[in-house]
Amino acid sequence: MVRAFLCALVVVCGVTTPSISMAQGRSALQxxxxxxxxxxxxxxxxxxxGVSIDAAGTERCGPTRGVRGRLSVDVALSRLMLGTHCVATRVGDGAYRIVRVAASPPVVARTIAAPPTPVTPTTLDEVVVTASRTDNLLLSRAPYGLSSLDGVTLERAGVSDLDGVAARVSGLTVTNLGPGRDKLFIRGLADGPVAGQAQSLIGLYLDDVRLTYDAPDPALRLADIERVEVLRGPQGALYGAGSMGGVVQMVSRAPDLDGFYGRVTAEGALTAGGAPGDAVELMINAAILRDRLAVRVVGYDETVGGYIDDEALGLSNTGGMHRQGLRAAALLRLTPGWTLKTGFLAQTIDVDDSQYANLGADEPYARRRSLTEPSRNDFDGVWASVDGDLGWARLRASSSVQSHGLDARYDATPAAGLFGLTGTAALDQADDLSAAVHEVRLNGDFGARLKWSAGLFFSEYTHTRTVAISDGQGGPGVYRQHRRDHVDEAALFGDAAYALTDHLKITAGARLFRIGVEHRSETDGDPTQVSGEDALVDITPRLVIEYDRGPFVFYALATEGYRGPGFNAGAVPGGDQQPGRRVKPDEIVAGELGARFTLFEGRLRGRSAVFVADWRNIQSDRFDARGLPFTANLGDGRNRGIEGEVEWRDGPWTLDAHAVVNDPELTRPDPGFALGTDTRLPAVADFSVQGGVVHEVHLAHATVRSELRLGYVGPTDIALSPTSAGASAGYLTSSLGVGVEIDCWAIRALVDNLFNRSDDTFTFGNPFYASGDISTPQRPLTARLALTARF
Incomplete structure (x- = not known):
């Protein structure tokens, strides 16, 4: 394995910009x-x-009357709290927290001792981020390619899925195969359009709990989410296998130990030329034992109308989705320094048909197929974590158990003759996945300059898959393959961060791991059962150098990511031709140089980075000549690029822009599955750019918020096999929203795809039909109206 420590890192930092002065305590300011x-x-x-404020507790506070004049911070905050039923308390030097109080009389800010659990300071979008596995890192000081989106902002913008998140950060790609079937990619690193036996490139987490192994994105509705964090680049040292491209972490709102309250939202949607949709979402928070025990429950029921017509089957508006979910969490404060959290999640997605077309630009929302292609995605899980202060370190232990069921059908009629059928043919694929994940992590420090963390990780994962071919009309099956893969991973990890000076810090860490794989499979008509075992034992390192000087943070890092070995079921051709029986593990070694900045008294914020990644023995889920799935090693590849994010806030206006340019390529194809020399890595555009403008005005007791967003995703190539390839010419995204909030009521109107474009977003839909004839058009112009009531 190539060692990330061999990457040369040089940081040249000569900036001597003075720190922005901070208004503290009794100092008067305008x-x-x-x-x-x-x-x-x-x-x-x-x-x-210029102070940090934890605004997470403002959800149940009333509106403020405002404040104006030359005042100290304490007095200004006290007046700002008048009539809101909330109070500002100081929790540190220049840091405050907003909390709900039982009585409504005005109170002044008072000084209290810092609580044992970390708070979330917020100045604008200045939050403590946790995807980097630390509990006290401010986003503006993060020496990583890290982005964080506030949950309130996402709610106001009507964002309920990760594709909406992708439109607001640079480098995140969500494929468009269909709800519950999509894959996530970051920074141009993509291993193919479909999810199969190869582990996911992106680690998807909810509250530090890993949601998937090799399954597609379960498309959890972003209901009652505190924030979404996107951490780019290989994260093998922090997260282990399955984080080669990065990590997406959804942080839900924790149960509130103070009071009973809730929120309900009802939404209706109309799509041009498509079926209507609707959604209902409910959140209830209840403090069972005040300041000790609270529960929070979120439920939703959503229908998204389809918009594809099948002329051969006489169907209109196919591809509709029905999503139902329930999430519950409980928080118990065991002692002032220890907490216990538990949670439960269940979600079901039913899709009546796939959403691709094949009749060309003149009929972008129509196709002809012999069979419908329904799919289903069921996800449920439970988890628990304990967090507490040991005195010499802080401990966090978590465990989760989850199951994931997937069912999908492909119309396989073009390959009917290969399986002895004379009419229609269907491939039905059923996946049952289960996982148990356990982790214990300690964080501590030795004095003011040295901070450390260490932990143990263990997971067990079982994936059972059945692939069957039949006529799709209820007739007997003509082909059936059943396989079972069991994967266990154990790891010991740790890192240390040492401040060489007040401005210069170095962090070094590593993960010692073992991945074991057991495979069993059998195929009808083949008397030989396939079995095998394999393992990978290695160390993945991580090195970060950061220079923090006033409004700038410069950093350089080298890191590594990996995936374990695997097996292919069924007959294999032998020799050097793929599919081979064994699938080799792959790894990514990456380097990054970046900077963050906060200028003009915080009105201008942003970050930029240049990156390079070397990818060895690329694993990719593919289809053979008959359309059956297998996992290939494509060879070696490389990606390099530049990305940036910037935000400007001035009075009622906020402008943001995000862009990435990368050059992903297959530099050394495997001769057993050659896609051609210098072939583009599949499913990711070479560049994308997004931007938005928000205007927020306050009229009496009402707040009116308007947002316009535009984006462009560049051309994309998908090479499915040595003889099959597809290409998207690029597409434009757009949306416009207006929302009004008055006391406990809110109403918002949203329009997506303002120009009603039908550009192809994803040139894959079915392995049995030529990719060049397939397009997945953008959802036509869709208008949504939502009403929210808080109680």
Whole structure:
């Protein structure tokens, strides 16, 4: 394995910009905050005063009357809290937290001891991020390719899926095969259009709990989410296998130990030329034992109308989705320094048909097929974690158990003759997946300059898959393959961060791991059962150098990611031709140089990075000449690129822009499955750019928020096999939304695909039909209207 420590890192930092002065405690400053919802008011105030404010507790606070004049921070916050039923408490030097109080009389900010659990300081979008596996890292100081989106902002924008997140950060790609069937890619590193036996490139997490192994994105509805974090680049040292491209972490809102309250949202949608949709979402928080025990429950039921017509089958508006989900969490404060959290999640997605077309540009929303292609995605899981202070370190232990069921059908009629059928043919694929994941992590420090973390990780994963061929009309099966794969991973990991000076810090870490694989499979008509075992034992390192100077943070890092070995079922051709019986493990070694900046008193924020990645023995889920799935090693590849994100806030206006340019290529194809020399890595565009403008105005007790977003995703190539390839010419995205909030009521109107474009977003839909004839058009112009009530 190539060692990331062999990557040369040089940081040249000569910036001597003075630190921005911070208004603290009793120092008087000029402030002007207009009447508005308290959350946005404290964000405005934090910007003006230069202090950090935890705004997570403002959800149940009333609107503020505003504050104006030359005042100290404490007095200004006290006046800002008048009539809101909330109070600002100081939790550190220049750091405050907003909490709900039982009585409504005005109270002044008071000084209290810092709580044993970490708080979330917020200045604008200045949050503590946890995807980097630390509990006290501010986003503006993060020496990584890390982005964080606030859950309130996503709610106001009507974002309920990760494809909406992808439109607001650079480098995140969500394929468009269909809800519950999509894959996630980051920074141009893609291993193919479909999910199969190869482990996912992106680690998908909910509250530090890994959701998937080799399954597609379960498409959890982003209901009652505190924030979504996107951590780029290989993260093998932090997260282990399955994080070669990065990590996407969804952080839900924790149960509130103070009071009973809730929120309900009802939404309706109309799609041009398609079927209507609707959604209902409910959240209830209840403090069972005040300041000790609380539960939080979120439920939703959603229908998304289809928009594809099948002329051969006489069907219209196919591809509709029905999604139902329930999530519950409980928080128990065992002692002032120890907490126990438990949770449960269940979601079901039913899709009546796939959403691709094949009749060309003149009929972009039509196709002709012999059979419908329904799919289903069932996900459920439970988890528990304990968090506490040992005195010499902070401990966090977590365990989760989950199951994932997938069912999908492909119309296989073009290959009917290969299986002895004379009419229609269907491939039905059923996957049953189960996982148990356990981790214990310690964080501590030796003095002010040295911080450390260490932990143990263990997981067990079982994937059972059945692939069957029949006529799709209820007749007997003519082909059946059944396989079972069991994967266990154990790891010991740790890192240490040492501050060489007040501005220069170095972090080094590593993960010692073992991945074991057991495979059993059998195929009808083949008397030989396939079995095998394999293992990978190695160390993956990580090195980060950061220079933090005033408004700038410069960093350089080298890191590694990996996936374990595997097996292919059924007959194999032998020799050097793929599929081979064994699938070799693959790895990515990557380097990155980047910078973050906060300028003009916090109004301008952003980051930029250049990166390079070397990918060895690329694993990719593919289809053979008959359309049956297998896993190939494509060879070696490389990606290099540049990305940037910037945000400007000035009064009621917020402008943001995100872009990435990368050059993913297959530099050394495996001769047993050659896709051609210098072939593009599949399923990811060479560049993409997005931008948005938000205007927020406060009128009496109402807040009016408007948002316009535009984006462009460049051309994309998908090489499915040595003889099959497809290409998307690029597409434009657009949306417009207007929302009004008055006390406990909110209404928003949203329009997606403003120009009603039908550009192809994903040139894959079915392995049995030529990719060049397939397009997945954008959803036509869709208007949504949502009403939210808080109680």
């Amino acid at each position: 402030v002007s905050v207009s009447p508005q919802p308290l959350r946005s008011a404290v964000l405005d105030f934090g910007l003006q005063a």
